[in-house]
Amino acid sequence: MKKRAYIETYGCQMNVNDTEVIFSILEGAGYSRTEKMEEADLVMANTCSIRDNAEQRIWGRIEVFHQLRASRPGLIVGIVGCMAERLKDKLLDTHKVDLVVGPDAYRSLPRLLEAVRPDAPQIDVLLSRDETYADITPVRTDRGGISAFISIMRGCNNVCSYCVVPYTRGAERSRDANSIVREACDVYQRGYKEVTLLGQNVDSYLWKSETETVTFANLLERVAAIAPDLRVRFATSHPKDISDEVIYTMAAHPNICKHIHLPVQSGSSRMLALMRRKYDREWYLERVAKIREVMPDCGLTTDVIAGFCTETEQDHADTVSLMDQVGFDWAFMFAYSDRPGTLANRTMQDDVPADVKNRRLSEIIELQNRKSLERYRSQIGKELEVLVEGPSKRDPNRLCGRASNNMMCVFPATGRSKGTYTTVKVVDCTSATLICE
Ligand code: 5AD
Ligand code: SF4
Numbered sequence: 001m002k003k004r005a006y007i008e009t010y011g012c013q014m015n016v017n018d019t020e021v022i023f024s025i026l027e028g029a030g031y032s033r034t035e036k037m038e039e040a041d042l043v044m045a046n047t048c049s050i051r052d053n054a055e056q057r058i059w060g061r062i063e064v065f066h067q068l069r070a071s072r073p074g075l076i077v078g079i080v081g082c083m084a085e086r087l088k089d090k091l092l093d094t095h096k097v098d099l100v101v102g103p104d105a106y107r108s109l110p111r112l113l114e115a116v117r118p119d120a121p122q123i124d125v126l127l128s129r130d131e132t133y134a135d136i137t138p139v140r141t142d143r144g145g146i147s148a149f150i151s152i153m154r155g156c157n158n159v160c161s162y163c164v165v166p167y168t169r170g171a172e173r174s175r176d177a178n179s180i181v182r183e184a185c186d187v188y189q190r191g192y193k194e195v196t197l198l199g200q201n202v203d204s205y206l207w208k209s210e211t212e213t214v215t216f217a218n219l220l221e222r223v224a225a226i227a228p229d230l231r232v233r234f235a236t237s238h239p240k241d242i243s244d245e246v247i248y249t250m251a252a253h254p255n256i257c258k259h260i261h262l263p264v265q266s267g268s269s270r271m272l273a274l275m276r277r278k279y280d281r282e283w284y285l286e287r288v289a290k291i292r293e294v295m296p297d298c299g300l301t302t303d304v305i306a307g308f309c310t311e312t313e314q315d316h317a318d319t320v321s322l323m324d325q326v327g328f329d330w331a332f333m334f335a336y337s338d339r340p341g342t343l344a345n346r347t348m349q350d351d352v353p354a355d356v357k358n359r360r361l362s363e364i365i366e367l368q369n370r371k372s373l374e375r376y377r378s379q380i381g382k383e384l385e386v387l388v389e390g391p392s393k394r395d396p397n398r399l400c401g402r403a404s405n406n407m408m409c410v411f412p413a414t415g416r417s418k419g420t421y422t423t424v425k426v427v428d429c430t431s432a433t434l435i436c437e
Contacts, residue, residue: 028110033141085102099122127155133151145419147193148195148196153173153201172200193230193231198235231387239262260291264322266304266308266311308344320363383423384423
């Protein structure tokens with residue numbers, strides 16, 4: 001009988017995609033996917049190390065897995081992903097998991113699963129210079145069947161001083177462009193209407209073969225050419241690398257969605273230098289001005305960190321003023337979390353007290369809530385084309401779908417079906433949803 005695997009996924013969209021790759025590899029080892037932990041023969045968490053609270057959650061989950069193992073002898077408990085890479089010893093020694101596998105070692109899962117015994121846990125956390133899982137067709141775990149994520153690169157070569165990713169995911173490498181285009185064609189043929197190209201820093205995508213060199217702009221163009229009714233999205237862009245060529249390519253193709261996620265992290269040039277972001281406030285504002293000049297309706301979202309090492313009230317005020325000036329549609333906002341092994345951790349003091357960090361974070365969130373409402377209000381009266389994703393979560397009698405700028409719209413269900421495009425008129429909004437007719 002087929003064995004069953006249950007995986008919980010934490011962290012970023014790339015982890016969600018990795019879980020899909022893992023399910024594909026596990027199929028080859030005789031495991032089918034289950035969404036019920038209680039019936040599984042293998043339970044795993046695909047983990048995230050980005051902030052301390054992400055890791056804290058996982059320790060709790062491991063306890064739950066162990067309780068399950070007590071009532072299901074033979075159950076294999078595995079930890080994969082960023083935390084496996086970072087905390088292999090602790091996971092094996094004090095937390096007694098059976099399997100620890102890092103982000104570049106998923107191909108060894110079948111072999112490791114064969115070898116696992118109660119007294120012989122298995123581990124592979126080797127990082128690779130060339131693994132991109134290009135030839136593995138992910139087992140899509142989304143239920144909608146409308147929007148698929150495709151990894152185009154792995155790892156990261158920027159050494160932002162606060163960030164653990166280069167240590168957990170290794171060096172940057174770009175995936176074979178032809179395999180990306182093939183995967184996009186394949187999901188389109190299976191009825192998907194949207195693909196999101198994923199990478200830590202998509203603007204530095206670069207793939208060379210003997211006959212060709214493919215930049216991110218070239219790749220966008222190729223994927224956009226698959227079909228006019230296949231939408232193309234991407235994330236994440238880096239302000240230091242997003243080129244005019246990418247901006248013009250977006251503008252030239254109606255099916256490349258007009259949305260850029262452009263993490264700013266701070267509005268203070270002094271902080272940006274300490275963070276090793278390799279741009280300053282002026283550069284960031286210039287990139288935003290360029291995007292808006294070429295694509296006035298482009299949605300812009302960002303990430304912000306409050307309370308990085310040595311941040312003063314003036315630095316914080318610079319972040320607030322930048323956010324006020326740009327007016328992002330949406331932002332992910334975090335208190336700085338000191339991560340062992342990072343440059344900041346080794347060379348700087350995490351010296352902003354927790355209460356100050358949290359106060360600054362609250363101020364940023366409060367401002368962004370107002371800005372989001374302003375940005376969403378500015379859409380009232382407009383007609384937008386949306387891709388229908390399915391029933392609205394709040395009101396099953398209505399449907400929801402995203403506009404090109406990534407804003408979520410809800411609208412009446414009559415005469416419309418999932419996976420089609422429809423034009424709606426915005427009549428009202430909250431700070432996260434456009435109410436449409
Ligand atoms: N502390 C807080 N936030 C962080 N991020 C990355 N590292 C840290 C950290 N050590 C945030 C950044 C990044 C997002 C994915 O997570 O804003 O863009
Ligand atoms: Fe994704 Fe970063 Fe978390 Fe790893 S640490 S799962 S790359 S968000």
